[in-house]
Each structure stands twice: as C-alpha cells, then as structure tokens.
Amino acid sequence: MTLATKYRPKSFSEVIGQDHAVVALRNIIKNQKIHNGYIFSGTRGIGKTSLARLFAKALNCHQYDLDNGDVCNNCPSCIDIQNNSHLDLIEIDAASNSKVEEMRELLDSVQFSPSNGKYKIYLIDEVHMLSKNAWNAMLKTLEEPPEHVVFLMATTESDKIPKTIISRCLQFNLKIVSDNSIAENIKNIFKKENISFDDGAIDLLVELAGGSIRDSITLADQAAFQCNNNITEAEMSKFHGLIDKSSVDKLLSDISENNVENIINELKRFYDLDTNYQILFERVLAELHKQIIQEMLKGNDPQDAHLYHQFFNSGFNESQISGRAREAFEISVLKCLSFRDSRKNSTEEIKDDSKKKSEDQSIEHSKKTKSKIPEKSEENIEIEESKQTNEEKKLDPKLWFETFESLDIVGPTRTHFANLEIKGSSDNKVIFIGEKMFAKRIKENNISELKKSLENAGFGNLDIEIEEIDKVIDTPSNNWKKKRKEQIEDFQKEIINSSLIKNLQENYDKTLNKEKLIIIDHEE
Numbered sequence: 001m002t003l004a005t006k007y008r009p010k011s012f013s014e015v016i017g018q019d020h021a022v023v024a025l026r027n028i029i030k031n032q033k034i035h036n037g038y039i040f041s042g043t044r045g046i047g048k049t050s051l052a053r054l055f056a057k058a059l060n061c062h063q064y065d066l067d068n069g070d071v072c073n074n075c076p077s078c079i080d081i082q083n084n085s086h087l088d089l090i091e092i093d094a095a096s097n098s099k100v101e102e103m104r105e106l107l108d109s110v111q112f113s114p115s116n117g118k119y120k121i122y123l124i125d126e127v128h129m130l131s132k133n134a135w136n137a138m139l140k141t142l143e144e145p146p147e148h149v150v151f152l153m154a155t156t157e158s159d160k161i162p163k164t165i166i167s168r169c170l171q172f173n174l175k176i177v178s179d180n181s182i183a184e185n186i187k188n189i190f191k192k193e194n195i196s197f198d199d200g201a202i203d204l205l206v207e208l209a210g211g212s213i214r215d216s217i218t219l220a221d222q223a224a225f226q227c228n229n230n231i232t233e234a235e236m237s238k239f240h241g242l243i244d245k246s247s248v249d250k251l252l253s254d255i256s257e258n259n260v261e262n263i264i265n266e267l268k269r270f271y272d273l274d275t276n277y278q279i280l281f282e283r284v285l286a287e288l289h290k291q292i293i294q295e296m297l298k299g300n301d302p303q304d305a306h307l308y309h310q311f312f313n314s315g316f317n318e319s320q321i322s323g324r325a326r327e328a329f330e331i332s333v334l335k336c337l338s339f340r341d342s343r344k345n346s347t348e349e350i351k352d353d354s355k356k357k358s359e360d361q362s363i364e365h366s367k368k369t370k371s372k373i374p375e376k377s378e379e380n381i382e383i384e385e386s387k388q389t390n391e392e393k394k395l396d397p398k399l400w401f402e403t404f405e406s407l408d409i410v411g412p413t414r415t416h417f418a419n420l421e422i423k424g425s426s427d428n429k430v431i432f433i434g435e436k437m438f439a440k441r442i443k444e445n446n447i448s449e450l451k452k453s454l455e456n457a458g459f460g461n462l463d464i465e466i467e468e469i470d471k472v473i474d475t476p477s478n479n480w481k482k483k484r485k486e487q488i489e490d491f492q493k494e495i496i497n498s499s500l501i502k503n504l505q506e507n508y509d510k511t512l513n514k515e516k517l518i519i520i521d522h523e524e
C-alpha cells in the first residue's frame with residue numbers, strides 16, 4: 001500500500017490544514033441541519049475528495065461520536081465506505097461522465113431510497129466538467145430533492161459551476177495547506193514508518209509539494225524508496241537535480257557584484273550536476289521576490305531586483321515554451337550582468353551629456369534647486385546664479401527635452417507636454433505644436449501648471465500657445481524612446497561582446513546565436 005493511501009484521513013481529527021471546514025462539517029452533523037448539496041472547492045491535492053468522503057462517512061455512521069465530533073470507523077457503514085463498497089455512496093468522475101444521458105440515468109436512481117444507510121450520497125469529482133444539459137438535469141433534482149439524497153461536489157474551478165446550483169449548495173473553499181502543516185504531517189508519517197530523515201529533506205519535500213498534501217506524501221513515499229528509508233537532503237537533491245539553496249544567494253550576489261568568473265564556474269557546476277533548471281528558476285524568482293519586498297519595506301527603490309526578476313521571469317516563461325531550460329537560465333543570468341554594465345555606462349554618459357548642454361542654460365542648476373538638498377558649500381553660489389539667470393534664461397526649443405526633464409510637473413500635465421514639441425519662443429511667449437490627439441486634451445489647468453513650473457525654473461512668466469499639427473518629432477517622449485532603444489541596442493552588443501560569452505565559448509565550445517538573443521522590452 002502506498003503511503004498516500006495508508007495516510008488518507010480516516011476521521012475528521014486526521015484532516016490536515018482544513019480546520020475551518022472540519023469545524024463547519026462537524027456542526028452540520030451535530031445540529032443535523034443537512035443540506036442536499038455541498039461544494040468542496042480549491043486547488044488540486046489539498047484533500048477535497050478525502051474530506052467529502054469523510055463527510056459521507058459521518059452522514060451514514062451508525063455510532064457517530066457527538067462529543068468528539070468524529071466517525072467511529074467500526075460500524076458496517078464506516079467499514080464499507082473505507083473499503084469503497086458502500087451501496088449508498090455513489091462516486092462519479094464528471095470528467096468522464098459529463099454527458100446528459102449518463103447524468104439522467106444517474107439522477108433517475110435518486111428517487112430510490114438508500115439501501116442500508118440513512119442517506120444516499122452522490123460524490124461528483126471534477127464537477128465543473130458537467131455539460132449544460134447535465135447541469136439542468138441536476139438542477140431539477142436539487143430544486144425538489146428527496147430528503148435522503150445528498151450531493152457532494154468537488155471542483156478545482158468553482159467559477160464554472162452555474163450560479164443556480166451554487167445558490168442551492170453549501171460551499172467550502174478549502175485552503176492551500178501551510179508549509180508548516182505539511183512538514184509536521186510528513187515528519188509524523190516518517191516517524192510512524194521508522195524512516196529517518198534530516199531537516200533539509202523535509203524542507204525540500206515541502207518546497208516540491210507546493211501546498212499539496214497529496215503531492216507531499218507521494219514525494220515522501222518516492223524519497224523513502226530512493227533513499228532506502230534514510231532520507232537526506234543531499235540524496236534527495238541528487239534525485240531531483242537540485243542545487244543547495246545557498247547557491248541561489250551566491251549566484252545573485254555574484255550578479256550584483258559583477259563577479260563574472262564566479263558566475264561562469266557556477267553555471268558550469270549547475271550543468272555538471274544535471275540541475276533541474278525549472279526549480280532553479282523558481283528559487284531565484286522566489287528569492288528576488290523576497291528581496292524586492294524587503295527593499296521596499298526599508299524604503300529603498302528595489303530597481304535592480306525588479307529588473308533581474310523580469311529577466312528571470314521572461315526566461316522562465318520562454319523555457320516553458322521552448323523546453324530548453326538551461327539555455328534560458330544562462331541567458332537570463334547574462335542579461336542581468338550586461339544590464340548592470342550597460343546601465344552603469346549609459347547613466348554616466350547621460351550625465352555628461354546633459355551637463356555640457358545645460359551649462360549655458362543653467363538647467364543643471366534648476367535641477368539642483370529642485371532636489372532641495374543643496375550642499376552647503378555651493379549654497380551661496382547658487383543663490384547668486386539664480387538671481388542672474390532669473391532674468392536671462394530663455395527657453396530654447398532645441399533644449400526642450402532637457403528643460404522638460406528639469407521641470408517639476410507631474411501627472412496628466414507631464415504626460416500631455418511630453419508629447420509636444422516647441423515651435424518657437426520669444427521673451428514672453430512659447431508656442432507648442434502637437435498632434436491633435438495630444439493637443440486637444442490639454443486643458444486650462446494643465447497650461448497653468450506648466451506656466452508655474454516654467455516660472456519656478458527661472459524662465460519668467462510666459463504665455464503659452466498650442467497649435468495642432470500632423471506630426472511632431474522632437475518631443476521629450478520621442479527622445480526617451482530613442483534613448484531607450486539606443487541603450488537596449490548597446491546592451492545587446494555588450495552581451496555579445498562580453499567576457500562571459502567568450503568564456504562560455506572556451507568552456508563549452510558553444511557560440512551564441514545572435515538571432516536568438518531577443519530582448520523583450522516590457523515598457524513598449
């Protein structure tokens with residue numbers, strides 16, 4: 001007998017991780033308020049049919065223990081249900097019985113009294129698979145059910161059950177079983193079976209089970225067999241192609257420290273160990289997810305972790321489609337590395353660039369005042385500068401992009417004007433041009449917000465005019481797109497020319513197919 005069969009709960013007290021449903025079911029039996037329909041919904045492997053079967057047992061038990069709220073497991077009814085031979089418990093898998101004729105045939109038998117139990121119970125698994133006509137047949141029965149009939153329905157997709165049915169049933173939404181409950185349950189089973197284990201092995205089983213109590217026991221059974229009843233994390237890892245958890249932390253810290261040589265060695269080691277890359281992906285993603293939340297709680301901007309998460313996530317999705325998980329994983333790592341380098345360089349370039357351009361226009365200066373944390377030594381000079389520039393500053397149409405970035409406008413005003421170009425400006429007036437779809441959306445309050453912001457930046461009190469035009473080119477929005485495209489192209493070049501690829505070529509004797517290096521820009 002498999003462990004899963006042996007340790008399927010035989011009484012309410014043995015049910016793991018569904019306390020709220022068990023309490024409710026016990027109350028139903030205690031108060032004898034029996035409905036005709038019950039729905040047990042929730043994800044796979046959390047014990048929906050086990051609980052439904054237990055409830056069926058409780059309904060027909062001859063010696064139900066009201067004090068402890070549990071079945072006796074001794075009476076003929078309990079024993080028959082345990083042996084799958086009870087005449088009044090009819091189990092149907094809707095996945096194979098969704099046809100209306102079969103459902104009708106089944107429902108025809110509803111009128112007959114139970115043969116030896118109190119209730120005639122229909123347990124329908126995967127009930128969401130029933131056809132429309134089958135539902136209608138069932139609805140008729142539920143509208144005027146004989147008192148002795150109970151429908152127990154189990155489903156992973158309760159949203160597919162017609163509302164007319166749901167409204168006539170009691171629904172139990174079963175929860176994902178907590179990692180702790182799964183761990184405790186496996187440990188108990190191992191102790192009863194005289195199987196030895198280490199803590200790491202339990203953690204691994206919990207991780208692999210992903211909230212499914214059924215999977216956890218099946219995997220435990222498998223592990224006991226593979227490890228000859230002495231289950232260790234090391235042995236299990238070998239069978240599942242798992243690297244130890246600290247490797248994920250190490251890989252991520254190597255990425256953020258740009259430790260190319262270490263990374264190459266690690267990737268090679270993963271390959272040599274015949275790693276399960278799907279689980280490796282999942283672990284990296286889980287770790288990054290954790291880091292993002294931690295950084296946000298600390299009030300930091302988790303920009304890097306966010307991007308790494310995007311890279312690994314798209315790699316994971318691609319690997320699901322292509323089936324080439326190792327390739328996808330290594331490329332994800334490369335993307336993270338190259339991103340670090342390219343971003344470091346390009347932000348430096350942008351800084352240099354805008355400094356040069358803005359020196360004449362003192363835009364850099366207005367940026368500094370906006371940031372509100374002037375360094376003390378520069379304070380006096382800045383005040384002098386701003387006195388001078390307050391009168392002198394002119395809005396140069398060619399520098400609209402740089403000027404725009406220094407303005408303190410936000411929200412819709414920012415969005416609208418980012419799509420406009422400056423046609424011309426004079427001492428007291430600036431004329432914008434924009435495509436109709438943007439220009440027509442600009443309201444009086446957007447204009448006054450821009451006016452105020454221009455004034456704050458030292459451009460004086462300017463009148464603003466907006467003209468509609470078919471096509472604009474030199475808008476801040478187009479500039480961003482252009483810059484981003486260039487950065488991504490640079491970044492692609494860097495991947496191809498990186499020492500990492502060269503090392504990969506040397507170590508694995510493989511080259512990177514440039515056509516296949518597709519960079520997905522999620523902002524486009």
Ligand SMILES: [Zn+2]
Pocket residue numbers: 060061062063064071072073074075076077078079
């Ligand atoms: Zn009994």
